[in-house]
Amino acid sequence: MAHRPSVIIAGAGIGGLAAAALLRRRGFEVAVYEQARRLQEVGAGVQLSANAVKVLRSLEMEEHAVSRGFLPTHFIGWSWKSGRRLYRTPISPLHEQRFGAPYVHIHRADLLEALADGVPAGSIHLAHRLVDLAEADGGGMRASFENGHTAHADVVIGADGIHSAVRRCLFGPEAPRFTGNMCWRGVIPADALPAGHIAPASSNWMGPQGHVVHYYLRGGSLVNFVAVRETDAWLGESWTTPSSKEELLQAFEGWHPRLLALFERADGIHKWGLFDRDPLPAWSKGGATLLGDAAHPMLPFLAQGAGQALEDAYAVADWLGRYPDRPAEALAAYEAERQARTARIQLAARARSLTTHIKSPWAAFKRDVAFAWQQVVSPNATTHRAEWIYRHDVTQVERTLGG
Numbered sequence: 001m002a003h004r005p006s007v008i009i010a011g012a013g014i015g016g017l018a019a020a021a022l023l024r025r026r027g028f029e030v031a032v033y034e035q036a037r038r039l040q041e042v043g044a045g046v047q048l049s050a051n052a053v054k055v056l057r058s059l060e061m062e063e064h065a066v067s068r069g070f071l072p073t074h075f076i077g078w079s080w081k082s083g084r085r086l087y088r089t090p091i092s093p094l095h096e097q098r099f100g101a102p103y104v105h106i107h108r109a110d111l112l113e114a115l116a117d118g119v120p121a122g123s124i125h126l127a128h129r130l131v132d133l134a135e136a137d138g139g140g141m142r143a144s145f146e147n148g149h150t151a152h153a154d155v156v157i158g159a160d161g162i163h164s165a166v167r168r169c170l171f172g173p174e175a176p177r178f179t180g181n182m183c184w185r186g187v188i189p190a191d192a193l194p195a196g197h198i199a200p201a202s203s204n205w206m207g208p209q210g211h212v213v214h215y216y217l218r219g220g221s222l223v224n225f226v227a228v229r230e231t232d233a234w235l236g237e238s239w240t241t242p243s244s245k246e247e248l249l250q251a252f253e254g255w256h257p258r259l260l261a262l263f264e265r266a267d268g269i270h271k272w273g274l275f276d277r278d279p280l281p282a283w284s285k286g287g288a289t290l291l292g293d294a295a296h297p298m299l300p301f302l303a304q305g306a307g308q309a310l311e312d313a314y315a316v317a318d319w320l321g322r323y324p325d326r327p328a329e330a331l332a333a334y335e336a337e338r339q340a341r342t343a344r345i346q347l348a349a350r351a352r353s354l355t356t357h358i359k360s361p362w363a364a365f366k367r368d369v370a371f372a373w374q375q376v377v378s379p380n381a382t383t384h385r386a387e388w389i390y391r392h393d394v395t396q397v398e399r400t401l402g403g
Contacts, residue, residue, distance in 0.1 A: 005155050007320070010158050011158070011164075012116070016157070017032065018055065019312075023320065024120075039112070055395065057101060069106035069217065071103065072215055077206060078205045087375055129147070131165065139154075140152055162293045164290060171280075179350075181273070185224070186268060293305065308345060320334075371383070
């Protein structure tokens with residue numbers, strides 16, 4: 001086997017851990033540095049479409065995801081006030097038949113646990129906040145951390161989120177854009193709700209200047225919700241800012257009683273602001289690159305944040321695995337492969353926020369008529385024409401450098 005360059009990954013989230021596990025399978029020495037003191041996740045759900053599950057399949061983790069997760073039967077849209085069903089399009093088992101892998105709802109903590117199992121515990125270093133990154137004397141990269149530790153590697157991958165320190169070190173500081181959306185999230189035991197209260201689906205309640213998504217986790221034992229409202233108030237995008245049931249109910253006053261009954265039973269509610277960036281002109285510089293939200297933070301309206309981080313992880317690991325003696329060229333090729341796809345999804349997610357939060361009753365009526373017509377002419381089509389996202393298989397892309 002050719003010499004494998006050493007790799008530092010900043011960030012132990014979904015993308016960072018997946019990249020570490022995939023690189024280790026290709027014989028790389030990998031060290032993961034995470035700023036948090038514990039590898040944990042406050043309760044939250046993740047939607048994984050076929051394109052994401054194919055990456056888990058390559059790690060032999062698909063069965064874990066399916067057994068620990070939930071396979072929704074449909075996408076269902078609901079009217080915010082009347083509770084009228086706006087659309088109902090099939091998922092399981094049609095999604096797997098059409099796109100080659102199932103659509104899975106999974107608890108983020110369960111996914112992180114599985115990915116962490118693919119990386120030796122001694123390779124994950126907690127309480128290490130990266131503060132500086134520079135080319136090292138004699139080659140390679142030198143990463144410096146807030147606690148005084150310094151590490152060297154041939155390659156550095158920044159998987160450290162929207163406020164990526166790696167990105168700042170490579171390309172300079174630039175604040176992300178507040179999108180005018182505030183989110184609340186929570187996880188509720190299913191047995192705290194009346195039987196049949198929540199459909200076994202990925203449900204989306206659409207209203208003026210807001211929407212709510214909810215779905216089951218862990219075989220139907222938990223219900224996850226994400227509630228979004230437009231606001232002029234700025235809030236840091238940390239996922240650990242505590243909120244309250246009262247604040248959530250006030251934000252959605254006047255929405256359908258079935259939805260408010262869900263909120264009434266929620267405890268441990270957290271809130272955060274939604275931020276994103278315009279597609280970045282560059283991700284890589286020399287022996288360093290970006291991955292996931294560090295490279296292409298996107299709004300959750302297409303449920304692709306985790307999926308695109310997983311795709312990135314596979315692509316960067318595969319490029320480096322094929323060309324370990326040409327790491328800078330491999331990283332540039334990784335960027336070239338991934339940039340157009342992730343930029344298109346970023347912009348499509350922004351556009352979907354406009355159709356989801358329509359304020360004008362007349363515009364909402366026209367949107368709902370379009371949903372109804374699509375149900376007639378193409379009842380099995382994905383509701384938001386996302387087939388191009390789901391059918392992509394990053395594990396089957398042909399990767400060849402010239403020269």
